[in-house]
Amino acid sequence: MSIYVGNLSFDVQQEDLKEVFAEYGVVSRISLPTDRETGRPRGFGFVDMASSQEEAKAIEGLDGAEWMGRTLRVNEAKPR
DNA sequence: GTTGAGCGTT
Numbered sequence: 001m002s003i004y005v006g007n008l009s010f011d012v013q014q015e016d017l018k019e020v021f022a023e024y025g026v027v028s029r030i031s032l033p034t035d036r037e038t039g040r041p042r043g044f045g046f047v048d049m050a051s052s053q054e055e056a057k058a059i060e061g062l063d064g065a066e067w068m069g070r071t072l073r074v075n076e077a078k079p080r
Numbered sequence: 081g082t083t084g085a086g087c088g089t090t
Contacts (some may be wrong), residue, residue, distance in 0.1 A: 004082080004084095005082095005083095006081095006082035006083075007081085007082060008081095008082090010081080013083075032084085033083090033084040033085095034084095036085085036086090040081095041081095042081080042082090042083095042084085043081050044081090044082055044083065044084085045083095045084080046084060048082095051090050059085070073082060074082050075083095077083060077084085078083050079083090080083080080084055080085075
C-alpha cells in the first residue's frame, strides 16, 4: 500500500515529504517522480508508510492541508 | 502544474 501526494510545490524535496509524513508514522519509502522528458518535477509524489494504519492517519491528517503554499491532495495511490 | 518505468531476469 502506498500514498499518492499531489498538488505539491515543485521545490519540495524527498526529505521534506518524509519529515511531514513522519509525524504520522514510520516512512518506509518516498518517490518524487520527475518528468522523464524534461527532468522537471511533476508536482506529485508517493509515500509508503510502515503500516496501513499509519498511512490512513497520514491521509486523514494531510489531505487538504496547506503546505509550502499549496493545498495538499493526499490519498491512496493507484497501482503503477 | 493531480497517480512513479526503464534495457533488466524483481
